[in-house]
Amino acid sequence: MADETVDIDIGEVVTKDLIDLDIKSNTKEDVIAELTDLLVAHGDVIDRQGFIDDVLLREAEGITGLGQGVAIPHGKSKAVKNTTIAIGISKHDIPWESLDDEPIRVIILFAVRDIDANTLHIKLLQKVAVLLSDDDFIVNLHKVNTKDELISLLRKDPEGEDES
Amino acid sequence: MKIVGIAACTSGIAHTYIAREKIMKAAQKLGYDIHMETQGTIGTENALTPEDIKEADFVLLAVDIKVGGRERFKGKKVVEVDTNTAIKAPTQLLEKVVDKLGLTE
Numbered sequence: 207m208a209d210e211t212v213d214i215d216i217g218e219v220v221t222k223d224l225i226d227l228d229i230k231s232n233t234k235e236d237v238i239a240e241l242t243d244l245l246v247a248h249g250d251v252i253d254r255q256g257f258i259d260d261v262l263l264r265e266a267e268g269i270t271g272l273g274q275g276v277a278i279p280h281g282k283s284k285a286v287k288n289t290t291i292a293i294g295i296s297k298h299d300i301p302w303e304s305l306d307d308e309p310i311r312v313i314i315l316f317a318v319r320d321i322d323a324n325t326l327h328i329k330l331l332q333k334v335a336v337l338l339s340d341d342d343f344i345v346n347l348h349k350v351n352t353k354d355e356l357i358s359l360l361r362k363d364p365e366g367e368d369e370s
Numbered sequence: 371m372k373i374v375g376i377a378a379c380t381s382g383i384a385h386t387y388i389a390r391e392k393i394m395k396a397a398q399k400l401g402y403d404i405h406m407e408t409q410g411t412i413g414t415e416n417a418l419t420p421e422d423i424k425e426a427d428f429v430l431l432a433v434d435i436k437v438g439g440r441e442r443f444k445g446k447k448v449v450e451v452d453t454n455t456a457i458k459a460p461t462q463l464l465e466k467v468v469d470k471l472g473l474t475e
Binding site: 269272329334335 | 384
């Protein structure tokens, strides 16, 4: 139930380079590092350790596991050059503090510039957050097999009538 | 039942918006009329109007930080929880609050 429609393309922030459908890590810290490597390689994060530190700082402030196998670690950091998200899906359970006390398999890492002039990108991240409040979206997220499937799932309008 | 509320989390990126959506969906399912403001990293959105607040039976704050404009709720019943409580079980949260405040219709 988004009051303000976002008519921009989620593909602008989520590219295939920022998706890993076979996360290898077994711990929260390693998963965050593994996804951060994608952000660094893509040029969105300029200071690897600085970003990881900021994400872990946020982790210390409160639970980012939403339940239903999904976690949304995030860092608002000087180390971020472009506001975006990296998505990892694992074939195995990863221990993570979460609202249902269950491990997770889907990790959506939000990288947000410390001072973001581009509210457009923040709006796109908001759209992802709104999608995450939808149980059907979560179910489908766990069924994703390809990066294209994942991107088209994210492109879906939260209300379900989008056809782009 | 009319409800107004605010969602706001520490970084104002994700939990704020997930909490808002979860509460809105739960409220609609229960047949309640609800307006939720967000105070996030890009400022206030879906700001509550004085009319919304005036008509509300109570104010629900799903917040992890100090929010702006609390003085708007002077004289109203205000219930405060953290965003994770709202995300985890929004329907139970609303039912519990309505029950506790003796607002059951």
